[in-house]
Amino acid sequence: MIRNINIFLLCTSVAMLAGVYGLKFSIEGTASERTAIAAHISEQEGELSLLKADWAVLNQPGHIDPIITRHADVLAIGPVQQEQFGSFAALPMRPAAPDTAAMDALFAAIAEGIDPIDAILQAEGIE
Amino acid sequence: MAVIGDRFVPTIALEGTRKQRGNLTQARIRWMILAVVMGLGLVSGRLVQLGMIETDTTIEGQARDVITATRPPIMDRNGLEMAVDIRVPSLFAEPRRIIDVEEAVVALRSVLPDLDETWLRNRLTGDQGFVWVKRELTPAIQDAIMRLGIPGIDFITESKRFYPGMNEAAHILGSTNVDNQGIAGIERHMDSESIALLQELGLARGNALTPVELSVDMRVQHVMHQEVLDAMTRYQAIAAAGVMMDINTGEIIALASVPDFNPNEPASALVKDTFNRITSGIFEPGSIFKTVTLAGSLDAGAVRITDEFDARYGVRFGRYTIGDFHGKNRILTLPEVYKYSSNIGTIRIMQAMGKDNFREFLSRMKFDQRVDFELPEMRVPTVPNTLSEVGAATASFGHGLSVSPLHMLTAYAAFVNGGNYISPTLYKRSIAEAEPLYERVISEETSAYMRYLMRLNAISTGGSGSQMNRAAQGYRVGGKTGTAEKVVDGRYSSNKVTNFFASAFPLDNPRYAMVIMVDEPKAENPQSGTTAGWNAGTMTGRIVQRVAPMLGVAPDFTEMLDQQIVPPEVRRIFPEGY
Numbered sequence: 001m002i003r004n005i006n007i008f009l010l011c012t013s014v015a016m017l018a019g020v021y022g023l024k025f026s027i028e029g030t031a032s033e034r035t036a037i038a039a040h041i042s043e044q045e046g047e048l049s050l051l052k053a054d055w056a057v058l059n060q061p062g063h064i065d066p067i068i069t070r071h072a073d074v075l076a077i078g079p080v081q082q083e084q085f086g087s088f089a090a091l092p093m094r095p096a097a098p099d100t101a102a103m104d105a106l107f108a109a110i111a112e113g114i115d116p117i118d119a120i121l122q123a124e125g126i127e
Numbered sequence: 128m129a130v131i132g133d134r135f136v137p138t139i140a141l142e143g144t145r146k147q148r149g150n151l152t153q154a155r156i157r158w159m160i161l162a163v164v165m166g167l168g169l170v171s172g173r174l175v176q177l178g179m180i181e182t183d184t185t186i187e188g189q190a191r192d193v194i195t196a197t198r199p200p201i202m203d204r205n206g207l208e209m210a211v212d213i214r215v216p217s218l219f220a221e222p223r224r225i226i227d228v229e230e231a232v233v234a235l236r237s238v239l240p241d242l243d244e245t246w247l248r249n250r251l252t253g254d255q256g257f258v259w260v261k262r263e264l265t266p267a268i269q270d271a272i273m274r275l276g277i278p279g280i281d282f283i284t285e286s287k288r289f290y291p292g293m294n295e296a297a298h299i300l301g302s303t304n305v306d307n308q309g310i311a312g313i314e315r316h317m318d319s320e321s322i323a324l325l326q327e328l329g330l331a332r333g334n335a336l337t338p339v340e341l342s343v344d345m346r347v348q349h350v351m352h353q354e355v356l357d358a359m360t361r362y363q364a365i366a367a368a369g370v371m372m373d374i375n376t377g378e379i380i381a382l383a384s385v386p387d388f389n390p391n392e393p394a395s396a397l398v399k400d401t402f403n404r405i406t407s408g409i410f411e412p413g414s415i416f417k418t419v420t421l422a423g424s425l426d427a428g429a430v431r432i433t434d435e436f437d438a439r440y441g442v443r444f445g446r447y448t449i450g451d452f453h454g455k456n457r458i459l460t461l462p463e464v465y466k467y468s469s470n471i472g473t474i475r476i477m478q479a480m481g482k483d484n485f486r487e488f489l490s491r492m493k494f495d496q497r498v499d500f501e502l503p504e505m506r507v508p509t510v511p512n513t514l515s516e517v518g519a520a521t522a523s524f525g526h527g528l529s530v531s532p533l534h535m536l537t538a539y540a541a542f543v544n545g546g547n548y549i550s551p552t553l554y555k556r557s558i559a560e561a562e563p564l565y566e567r568v569i570s571e572e573t574s575a576y577m578r579y580l581m582r583l584n585a586i587s588t589g590g591s592g593s594q595m596n597r598a599a600q601g602y603r604v605g606g607k608t609g610t611a612e613k614v615v616d617g618r619y620s621s622n623k624v625t626n627f628f629a630s631a632f633p634l635d636n637p638r639y640a641m642v643i644m645v646d647e648p649k650a651e652n653p654q655s656g657t658t659a660g661w662n663a664g665t666m667t668g669r670i671v672q673r674v675a676p677m678l679g680v681a682p683d684f685t686e687m688l689d690q691q692i693v694p695p696e697v698r699r700i701f702p703e704g705y
Contacts, residue, residue, distance in 0.1 A: 046214035046284060056208035056291035061349035079673060082601040082682035 197286045198307055198317070199336035201300065203345040204378075204555060210300055210314070210390075212307075213289045216269040216282040217262040223254040224279035234275045235260070238268060262305055263287050288314075290390040292345065295352045298384050298403040299343055299502075299553060302393040311396060313341065313553055316501045340555045342378030347371060347674045351381040354670050355643075359385055362648035362662045368404040369670065370532060371641040374540040374631065376561040377549035380639065380678070384408075404644060407504040409529040413611030413659075414591075415629040415642075416525030416535075417473045418577065420480075421465060422542050423488035426573040429480040432461050433700050438471040444517045449474060452610075460700050465580045466590045468608065474520045482519035489522075491568050492541070492548070498533045499550040508534060525609060526619075532642045535629050539606075540640040541568050542577040543631040579692050581605030582634045586689065587705045594660040595628060598668030601682030602675045603689065606630025606641075606667060608659035613647070623647055628663035632671055633680050635688040643667050 057063055072078060109116065142150075201210040225231050228251045236242055239261060250258055262285065264272075269282055288303040290296075301312015309315035317339060351369045358367040368384035384404040388396040395401070402408065424430045438459045441450035451469050464472030477485050489495060495510040508530040511518055521527040533551065541548040547565035569577075582605035585592035591608040609627035612619040626648055631640045648662045655661045675682070693704035 042214075042284070049211070049213045052208070053211050053213050053289050053291060056211055059207055060292050060295070061346045062292055062295045062352075065349060065353070080676055082672070082684075085601075085676075085682050087681065087683070 197336060198288060198303070198309075198314075200338045201313070202338045202340050203343045203348070204341065204380075205344065205346075206340075207345050209292055209296055209341065209343070209345065210288060210290050212286045214284050215263045215287045216266065217285045218260040218264060218269075218272060219281060219283055220251055220258050220260050221256055221279045221281070222251050222258060223256060225251055226278060228252050231277045231280065234277055235272070235280070238271045238275065288390075292348075293391065294387050294389050295383075296343060296345070296348050297387040297390050297396075298405070298504075299341070299348075299379075299382050300390050301502075302388075302390045302396055304393065310393065311504065312390075313339075313501060315503050316553075319503075341553050342373070342376075342380065342555050343382070343553065344380050344677070346677050348381040348383065350670055350673045350677075352383040352385075354666050355383050355385050358645050358648070358662060358666055361651055362645055364645045364648045364662070366400065366404055366646040367644065367666075368408070368532060369641065369643045369666070370405045370536055371639055371670075371674075372536050372540055372551055374544040374637055374640045375549075375558050376556045377537075377540070377551045377564070378556055379551050379553050381674075403502065403504050404646075405532045405642075406498070406500060406502050407506045407531070409506050409508050409531050410625050410627075410644070411527070411529055411611040412525040412535055413609035413625070413627060414468045414524055415607045415609030415627045416528075417465065417468065417523070418542060418581070418607050418629065419489070419492060419494075419538055420473050420477050420485065420523040421461070421580065422569055422573055422577055423485060423492075424476045424480040425461075425576055426546075426569040427480050427484055427488070429484070430461060430476050431696070432576050432694060433696050435460050436464055436469075436472040436475045438464070438469045438475075440471075442471055442474050442520060444520065447517070449520060462580060462583055462697065462701070465607070466584050466587055468591050470524045473523045477519060477523035482514050482516065485519055485523065486514050489528075492538050494528070494530050494534055494538070498531065498537060500533065501553045506531065525611060532627070532644050535627070536640055536642045539629045539631060539642065542574060543581070543634070543637040543640060544574070545571050546574040575692070576694055578605070578631070578634050578637060579694055579697065581607065581631060582689060582692060583705055591660050592628075592630070592664060595630065595664035595668040598665065599632070599671040599675070601684050602671050602680060603633035603635050603683070604630055604667070604671050605632070605634045606664075608664055610657075610659045622657070624657060626657075626659035626663040628659055628667045630667050630671075632675065633683075633688075635692055638680065639678065641667060641670070643670070 068077065106116070197212045198210075200208055200212065203209050220231075222228075228248060231251055232244060232247050235247060236244060242261065247260070250260065260280070264282075272280065272282075286307055288307060290300055292300075297312075299313055301314040302310055303314050304310050309318040351371065355367040355369050358364055366385065370382045371380045372378065373380060382403075382405055384402075386398070386401050388398065388401045390396070425432065435458050438451060438454065439456050441448040449470055451467075451471055453467075454471070455463070455467055455469070459467065459469055459472050461472075461476070463469070464476065480488075489510060494508060495512075497505045497507055508528070510528045510530065511522075514522055518527055537548065537551055540551075546567055546569040548568045549561055549565055581592075582603065584590040584607055585596040585605040587593075592604075592606050595606060596604060606629050609629070611625045611627070612621055613623040613625060614620070615623055624647065626645045628643045629641070630643075631637045643663045643666050645659075645662045645666070648657055650657050651661065690704055693701075698704065
């Protein structure tokens with residue numbers, strides 16, 4: 001009886017030992033994997049910090065301004081002048097009601113084959 | 128068996144077999160217990176030994192965390208990076224693990240030839256665990272040294288501060304040293320606030336730090352820096368500076384001073400004359416100070432805006448007579464005193480108020496103390512504690528006292544924003560946050576007068592600000608010129624001057640105040656002059672023309688806008704307003 005129990009316990013402990021041993025090795029593997037990933041992340045963070053710094057340099061007004069000045073002639077651009085600003089007050093108001101009579105006359109004319117735009121285009125020498 | 132059995136007397140068994148066996152078992156158990164106790168003792172002994180070991184985690188006396196500590200990125204008000212951390216490799220050696228010092232020295236110097244040979248040899252000899260060889264290298268040099276394969280030489284990644292704007296915001300940002308600690312500017316201020324504590328606790332690591340948002344607008348800062356730099360060549364000045372502030376919140380939008388330095392090379396800040404002229408330079412402000420005298424006297428009720436002052440003759444103090452530069456030699460109204468920048472008129476306005484009240488007003492405007500501001504580079508202004516008759520007279524037009532341009536800026540901001548003094552700041556602040564900090568220094572009514580006077584100076588014929596207004600048409604700028612003669616060998620020199628232009632825009636609903644300074648300018652061309660209108664004035668105009676659209680100020684040529692800021696009383700003397 002006792003002997004059987006002993007054999008059983010021995011087998012169990014051998015199995016457990018093998019299990020723990022295997023677990024230890026797999027954990028070691030995972031840990032080294034983790035270390036490698038952490039190193040990789042910190043390396044990439046370093047690269048990212050450099051890229052971010054690059055991006056910040058390229059975005060600086062002090063960096064963009066000379067480029068614009070260099071290409072100002074080719075692109076025909078310059079600093080904005082006061083006269084280029086408009087205001088909402090300067091926009092013409094919408095007519096109180098659509099001019100239906102004029103629209104009807106226009107559609108009637110087009111239906112008859114007379115296009116008022118054609119006349120303007122011909123007068124301008126386009127076409 | 129029988130023979131042997133016969134020869135010996137049978138053993139007298141004193142104890143029974145059972146007892147004998149029991150004794151043997153007990154002895155074995157004792158041995159086992161002893162073995163177990165010894166084993167456990169060994170284990171615990173080792174534990175104690177391990178516990179006693181102090182692992183040296185410091186790097187030349189500094190904690191490893193401090194070396195790799197990061198600083199939060201600094202952003203401008205629109206989220207553009209002004210300072211970022213980059214990771215750079217730093218080279219260190221473990222002398223106790225170096226086998227052949229000579230070989231290592233030769234190999235290292237093949238990649239880093241600027242290292243001193245004897246210094247390096249001494250550095251690598253010995254049995255220390257850690258010595259720096261060279262900090263903050265480039266990845267290319269790191270690769271080259273790795274390829275040498277010297278034992279006992281390795282790299283550690285450090286955080287290094289990088290300023291993508293280079294010189295542009297140098298005086299705002301300041302600089303950091305090789306250990307990533309702030310040594311000047313806002314960097315130093317940040318350290319004294321909270322970052323130092325965070326780094327000490329080891330929390331300031333990684334990229335998790337919240338960015339610090341400044342009130343500065345890099346676009347405006349760029350324009351300001353470019354213009355002050357341009358003034359150095361255009362007017363052959365020895366220095367130039369400019370600062371702009373949001374008058375309602377006290378936020379500094381731009382601050383530039385040249386000559387400056389590159390914060391990426393902290394050593395360049397040690398060059399002479401690179402100090403921040405806006406905060407740590409104190410100057411005699413000259414005629415821009417007349418605005419202060421007029422505001423004080425109008426606010427005290429000593430003079431009214433329609434009063435007239437006799438500017439026909441100079442004011443005599445004993446042997447001295449103070450006269451006007453390009454004097455009109457007639458009786459001037461108060462707006463004319465301002466417009467023609469009459470010293471005589473200003474002295475009379477100050478005298479109407481009384482010199483003690485005038486001195487008290489200077490204290491109210493905080494001219495006799497440092498401006499409450501984040502930058503550590505500050506100088507105490509020199510304003511006499513008591514003013515003599517002559518002292519008060521010269522002080523009324525900005526001579527005999529020295530204040531920083533930042534003092535003038537905060538004073539002008541208070542004059543146009545409705546009379547509330549607000550300390551400037553480099554951090555973002557909303558109007559709601561700023562309002563509890565307001566200190567009333569002049570009344571709403573006086574503030575309205577000052578806005579009118581400043582605008583009058585810009586658009587009226589003969590006004591000293593008309594040069595400025597030429598470029599900035601439509602942006603409703605107004606301001607005051609100041610040409611302060613410098614003291615050379617104990618007397619005021621007329622060809623060495625410091626020029627100022629203090630302004631605010633748009634004056635129908637003011638939002639920004641600005642002070643521009645040009646030190647010792649020369650005439651741009653033979654047709655122009657050296658007074659402030661020609662240099663500081665035109666610079667102000669050019670800056671406003673460029674930055675107003677960025678700040679959301681649209682040009683408006685409607686005459687009504689200028690007319691509506693004319694105080695009704697003024698209509699009695701100038702019916703047309705200007």
